[in-house]
Amino acid sequence: MQMKQWVRAALGCATALAIASASAQTYPDRPITMVVPFTPGGVSDVTARPLAIGMSANLGQSIVIENKGGAGGAIGMTAAAKAKPDGYTLLMALPSMITIPISDRISGRAATFQMDQFRPVARLTADPTVLAVRAESPWNSLEDFVRDVRKNPGKISYSSSGIYGTTHVAMEILAHAAGLQMIHVPFSGGGQQITALLAGQVDATMQTPGAIAAHIASGKFKVLTAMSEKRVPSLPQVPTSREAGYGGEFYLWTGVFVPAATPDPIVERLRSSIKEASAHTAFTTAMAAQKTPIQYMDADEFARFLVEDTKRFETVLGKMGKIQ
Numbered sequence: 001m002q003m004k005q006w007v008r009a010a011l012g013c014a015t016a017l018a019i020a021s022a023s024a025q026t027y028p029d030r031p032i033t034m035v036v037p038f039t040p041g042g043v044s045d046v047t048a049r050p051l052a053i054g055m056s057a058n059l060g061q062s063i064v065i066e067n068k069g070g071a072g073g074a075i076g077m078t079a080a081a082k083a084k085p086d087g088y089t090l091l092m093a094l095p096s097m098i099t100i101p102i103s104d105r106i107s108g109r110a111a112t113f114q115m116d117q118f119r120p121v122a123r124l125t126a127d128p129t130v131l132a133v134r135a136e137s138p139w140n141s142l143e144d145f146v147r148d149v150r151k152n153p154g155k156i157s158y159s160s161s162g163i164y165g166t167t168h169v170a171m172e173i174l175a176h177a178a179g180l181q182m183i184h185v186p187f188s189g190g191g192q193q194i195t196a197l198l199a200g201q202v203d204a205t206m207q208t209p210g211a212i213a214a215h216i217a218s219g220k221f222k223v224l225t226a227m228s229e230k231r232v233p234s235l236p237q238v239p240t241s242r243e244a245g246y247g248g249e250f251y252l253w254t255g256v257f258v259p260a261a262t263p264d265p266i267v268e269r270l271r272s273s274i275k276e277a278s279a280h281t282a283f284t285t286a287m288a289a290q291k292t293p294i295q296y297m298d299a300d301e302f303a304r305f306l307v308e309d310t311k312r313f314e315t316v317l318g319k320m321g322k323i324q
Contacts, residue, residue: 024265027087031062034090034256035083037076038161039069041191043211047124047254048092050286054277063090069188072162074100074112081117085259087266091118093257096166098310102317103164118257120306121267122274123297125287126253127208128228129170130238132221134197142225142244145204149180157183158204159193164317167193170227170250171206172320177246197221208252209234210290234291253295255302271299
């Protein structure tokens with residue numbers, strides 16, 4: 001009896017592998033959806049759209065961008081985690097993919113998703129964040145900003161992509177290092193948090209240079225510091241937070257993921273497509289215009305990077321503690 005069960009199991013596995021192999025041979029035969037878990041205009045969105053152009057060119061199918069913002073990225077990431085693992089749903093994620101499961105645990109909430117529900121395919125960029133304020137603000141340096149916030153605890157505000165989201169964590173790293181108490185105003189995506197600063201709804205925001213490059217160039221924003229080890233090449237005049245006497249670094253990466261059970265041949269097809277698309281003119285031109293350096297990592301290297309990044313965020317969020 002037991003032998004028959006093993007035979008059935010073996011045949012079942014063989015059938016499943018055959019189906020997966022046949023599916024991979026014809027993949028893709030219809031448009032692919034790339035979920036961007038934030039509203040339009042943020043880092044993941046402006047990275048996904050030009051990448052999709054290059055991928056469409058080499059895959060022969062459209063890559064449809066689907067913005068599913070909300071809850072610091074958790075809504076879109078959860079949807080992608082539950083998607084059918086057939087290669088037709090991709091996710092363009094940020095470090096909030098790591099921070100959200102950690103914050104769920106710290107807050108005692110039921111997990112919205114877990115990292116092991118995803119499989120990394122490739123990293124595209126990894127930009128340090130910078131502290132930006134409006135051009136007419138009274139602050140011309142990080143020292144000015146820190147001095148004013150300390151004099152007015154709980155009065156100066158900043159925008160983010162959501163509680164425990166990437167830009168929230170980046171600002172909190174600086175706040176903890178400098179002993180600052182500010183008002184946190186969360187939004188559902190990068191575009192909205194930037195618009196809030198432009199409109200004067202908040203006093204500051206922590207963003208990547210690329211996300212606010214146009215506003216820096218137009219003179220609407222000025223940058224007070226960079227959360228990086230070295231000065232940002234596109235902003236050589238801006239000192240790092242370390243130069244001002246405060247520790248702390250934060251790099252906002254973008255990466256493509258698929259549901260964990262996606263078959264190996266399909267993942268390999270996507271990996272090859274993304275690598276080729278990262279060198280496509282549409283992508284390189286867009287990243288250059290945003291002054292965002294391409295820092296491509298293949299699947300295996302990216303997976304190792306994620307392990308180390310997770311350890312770092314465990315420490316950072318542990319210090320932040322539970323936030324209501």
